[in-house]
Amino acid sequence: YRAKHHYYYYPDSRVYFDVGRSLYFYYSAGAWQASASLPIGVHIRVGEYVRLDMDVDRPYLYHSDVEKRYPPGQLKKKEGGKGKKWD
Numbered sequence: 001y002r003a004k005h006h007y008y009y010y011p012d013s014r015v016y017f018d019v020g021r022s023l024y025f026y027y028s029a030g031a032w033q034a035s036a037s038l039p040i041g042v043h044i045r046v047g048e049y050v051r052l053d054m055d056v057d058r059p060y061l062y063h064s065d066v067e068k069r070y071p072p073g074q075l076k077k078k079e080g081g082k083g084k085k086w087d
Contacts, residue, residue, distance in 0.1 A: 006051065006052075007051070008052075009052050009059070011074065014072065015044050017049075026042050028042070
């Protein structure tokens with residue numbers, strides 16, 4: 001098994017970063033958006049992320065499950081950057 005896409009997920013901001021495509025996914029104006037940079041007003045804490053490996057090119061398809069596993073405000077600093085395989 002090899003995941004095709006590797007993401008950094010920032011729980012406090014609910015932002016995904018696609019490592020391979022250098023693309024951010026974030027929720028704004030009632031829909032998920034994709035952009036090479038984050039818009040003004042959307043901030044991430046650089047060291048506080050979880051690495052997710054997925055087979056999908058749109059990580060937000062599983063956002064409800066991801067958010068349950070990594071709720072905002074619950075990520076411990078020592079876990080930041082730790083790789084997680086998403087099934």
